[in-house]
Amino acid sequence: MLLAPAAALAQDCRDVSHAGNGYTVCEIDMTQADLRLFLYDDTGGLFGHFSTINAALAPSGKRLAFAMNAGMYHDDRAPVGHYLENGTEAMRVITNAGPGNFGLLPNGVFCIREGRADVIETLAFVESQPTCEFATQSGPMLVIDGELHPRFLIDSTSRYIRNGVGTSADGTRAIFVISRNAVTFHEFGSLFLEELALPNALYFDGNISRLYAPSINRNDLGFRLGPIVGLVVDAE
Template identity: 70%
Template sequence: MKPVGFSRRMTCVEMSRIKSGVAAWLLGLLVSSPALAVECRDISFEGNDFTICEADAQTEEIRLFLNGPEGALYGHFSAIAAQLATQDARLSFAMNGGMYHDDRSPVGHYVEDRQEQMRVIPNAGPGNFGLLPNGIFCIREDRADVIETLDYVDTAPDCLHATQSGPMLVIDGELHPRFLPDSTSRYIRNGVGTDPDGRRVVFAISNDAVTFHEFGRLFREELDVANALFLDGNISRLYAPQLDRSDFGWRLGPIIGIVERN
């Protein structure tokens, strides 16, 4: 029998077993812990500050919100979060999701839960929305795509949710042809970009007032997406609880959100 207080140096084999056990325990924690539905970060690009949030459309529930179950306008991120809480779910990300009229109805095409609430507007018009080409953010069962409006009309994708806005920021890897490097029109702006496989979805909001040219370059050169769509400017807002951020202001129209189900 060893006396009380006896100690000895561990052998290399014992140390190896302990290290292997700790490594397996840590790996088990990583595997069993749920992955974040969306990853957000703050970045700087060419002297401007932005917040970027990325999601995987194959694994996350990306959707649109406009009116609640009783038909009342959501208007604020907090109203959506409160409604989801009654369904044992949570809002893990949100952003204003397209231009709207004074009554908060969508300016362009809008589909929610496969129900079309506003038709496609294919023609040019006043303001940023009518600065063609514009586009549509289409969310399907296992992918999400930014699609130029006329291509959308030609292909007629089966979207669970869709919102039209404009102008396009990036079109097949190229900046919108009307963007000017020396523009003096600066606003807080937000938008969304997608990869060709429809899996990677990147949302961005500027924390400085930026031009369309600067915002488009962010998506094309820093975020490296093939297609990107301007969602709105000036009223742009973000809900990102992982960054302790919940922007507040006037009531919004369409809102893009990511839902986590328990």
């Protein structure tokens, strides 16, 4: 499947290797991209799948050029942390520690604004109160101001297929990554810090991680997802 010219300019997906592990990296040019979050449709029903989003976009002459699960969710697929879609808040910011990876502080928020996207540590997000059009909170942070999360263990034995996002300092690049083999948090965070040289990066999830990238013939199937991030382009 060939990408339309605008989609090709807005994104680039490729496979990379780092420290013996494989990853698929999709870089989005936020100066050209229509990047959105998707959770519920106009009737309040759950999107859940990449195909459902594509079906909803089709009547307006649009489609997804890229998509990925984008944050942790409860059994009913409701977001665990802050979630904002088209300026409407579905879930407040959670600042306290808690169980699971989400509560492994510091965690953070992925904020999408016109022409830029930023990964922001949660307390800094609360303090700065940026005006996001879309936002999803997840955790833990992978990279925080150029440093790995302090609780990542180099000798950890916890390995999963993991996915997350990092952003450039000026917010013009959003780089989404999914591992191609099971990796530790330390290995995953090191990819963002050492290979991609990003100052801030956020963990989305592990084990359930999925990617839709037709430019590289990738369409991961499975059970219904919660929040999904997607690049919207003209259908051609």
